[in-house]
Amino acid sequence: MLMPAIVWFIIFLYKPMYGLQIAFKDYSIFRGVADSPWTGFEHFETLFSNDQFIRAFWNTIKISALNLLFGFPAPIILALMFNEVINATYKKTAQTIVYLPHFISSVIIAGIVITAFSPSVGIVNTVLGWLGIDPIYFLTKPEWFRPIFVGTGIWQEAGFGSIVFLAAIAGVNPSLYESAVVDGASRWQMMWRITIPSILPTIIIMLIIRIGNVMEVSFELIILLYQPATYETADVVNTFVYRQGLQSGRYDFAAAAGLFNAVVAFVLVMVANTLSRRYSRTSLW
């Protein structure tokens, strides 16, 4: 019963790994993967002297860092706040709504962002207009790309991300709170002295996972939102690979960039898993 899946993995995931050798070859469509001549590390040398690639690499790190700084605490704060809401119906309704954007495709998210930030139609510029500010062409301004991208990420994922933390909070022994109530703790004090220490293991594990995924920025959304004018801040390794490989046909060169990304990501994931194993005794997988 395992065989169909194993065959699938070989054909669709392991065979491409074999195909990765083109990163060290002068790949030609007509010769195929196996018969193209070896070139050693030539593509990598080109890569590391390519300003666009270096820029894409640092953009990946920077966008991930911003995601970590703002996007990581958001669901925790949201979960802590949900925990304080007394009216069950209000809470349930709010949760239902904030989980929703997670299920919306990146194309639609991009459509909403493009419409909302459009200079003529967009609500953002309409509001700025009320304040007497001239329309800003947000999506063509490199300095605006990252705030918009990270903000969109929070809008889309903070609610859904809070589920894990809410579950952790629900796992806290209720009599800890009752005992604290009798001892005279306020809700605020309980949040800091009971809830947060109790869910700290979950927070740390989630943080480790995030660090492991630093190289994985949601490039689908970037492809939909960026334009040549914003490449300066928006172009990440995966979008670079996409342009070089799939749009310009430099397969071997792009595969080298992709391989570099995958190796960095792999190392990060392994480090993260080791950390988590040390911290929580259970590894992530």
Next chain:
Amino acid sequence: MLNWNLYSRGDKVFAIVVSILIGMFTIATLYPFIYIAAVSFSSGFAAQAGKVVLTPIELTTEAYKYILVQPEFWISYRNTFIYTIGGTIMSLLFIVPAAYALSRPQLMGRRFFNLFIAFTMWFNAGLIPFYLNMRDLNLLDSMFGIILAFAVNAFNIILLRNFFESIPQSFEEAARMDGANDFQVLWKVFVPLSKPAIATITLFCIVARWNGFFWAMVLLQSEEKIPLQVFLRHTLATLSDDDEFAITQLEAAYSAETVTAAIIVCSIIPVLLVYPWIQKYFEKGILLGGVKE
């Protein structure tokens, strides 16, 4: 625990402030959807003038009429259903038996196979080798290719495997005593016992298929094969790259923006329809496989 009448004054203030903040975040989450819906029902002129804030201005359904007569829209909508249903069935056909096999302690080489599958979560070859592989397999511009090539992922297998592992061994032993073979044990014992987990995975598959766009965009060339998301992407591209559309339609009842908004609404509606069902399962699903194992 949360007894409002027994709250101290400070706690009441805190609870109210938090409720207001939650309310604000909720509204901020909801607002873009309302705004898009409002734009889709506004006239192109009103939208262009940036008049739409909360409700439709110069109420019209022209944008919808413009889309609904386009055959490409309907074709892509139909294709999305094909990819979603076909893909989900394909996924389950691979995932359920594989997860069952991996959950059996008596499986030969279990450690190896687990590692074999999990490794793909940590390392993958990347866009280019995957694309070239699809070309070598002659699966470019193939609907079947899309359905097959994205059928399996390690995460779902592991999630379901973990669930199967949590089912007491005695269930299987009892079934074997009664003379059941592997398939019967899976189909008559494990599948009925794992309905919530299988429902969760089905939902993950459905959502992923419905929303999938990147590879459909890269792999499919024929207009008659593209899913809704790619159709929407083409329209978006027209909107951001091609100002002509906007200018020529300036005086018209619809504009590129209202048309885009209308397509967005059409694409979200099915998601909203199944959302209550989704919500029932995803909280469980997240916790099922997520961080714990």
Next chain:
Amino acid sequence: MSSVTLSGVEKYYGELRVVHGINLIIELQEFVVLVGPSGCGKSTTLRMIAGLEEISEGTINIENRVVNRVAPKDRDVAMVFQNYALYPHLKVFENIAFGLRIRKEPKEHIEKTVREVSEILGLTPYLDRRPAELSGGQRQRVAMGRAIVRHPKVFLFDEPLSNLDAKLRTQMRAEIKRLHNRLGVTSVYVTHDQVEAMTLADRIVVMNDGIIEQVGTPMELFNNPANMFVAGFIGSPPMNQLDGVITTSATGLHATVGDTSIALPALDNVKAGQAVVVGIRPEHISMSSVDGLSPVPISLDLVEPLGSEALLHATVNGQALIIKAETHGEISHLHQVAEIYAPVDLIKVFDAETGKVLNSAARQS
């Protein structure tokens, strides 16, 4: 001055009424135990005193202040929970200090009080440990320490010993009693274990189905149960209850149980033919003849030796009867028992319909 007063206290969960109008006055320094089967409303009552549950009807007074709408922290009560509610991330010292830290007491005061309390409870060597590194009994002590440091007006205990094994429970029970004698703080203690109730309480409150069945000292409840429920709850094993019918004769009042007649104490409020329940404690049953009593034939089906005593499971005309007998180190003679004697003055008679006791002795006390 009384310490805690409950007047007409009720609790509803939606339509469901779990506490039906409780009236109870708890005196200063008193140790009161609420006992009853699970679901009888005892814990809910305790949690209403603590302020963890709202009071649906009636009032609760703590030292002459109505606390219905007072937040738990302003009631000046401390509570020990069934699962101890120790903070797993805090060391023992910080667990005990928690309530004081929350109240922003001065550091030196916290240090001093926590040390004193740990000394009393023998926790000083463990102050740097976390709860996970403690034994059950030690955790129990930490939970008590956390209540004690606050010097509250009232201690509330919610089945604090139910997570301990039998041996430790006996030991901790004695410690709680000693602590109460030493500190003299009003205590309200909830348990389902009548032995705990008997050993700890100044007064026991027996609850059932949301109402109070009887309030009294342990010996009052044991000697003069007000009704069949209390009779069947207090004592181990509980009082035997035999269904019978009143008959009067020249030799006095009797109850007919099947074809056996049991002599009853004098009662002025019964008439012949009335259905009653005859209550006799297992330890009061005699196996040697008693002057003026006719024997009651039994059929013995099981002897359970307990050591110095044995429990004899028997039936009287098909109704179950348990007898507690001395063994004197030997049980073989107990297998031969075929008849018993029920001392008249120790028999309780209950109205079969209302379950209330008919003996006047109960009313005297």
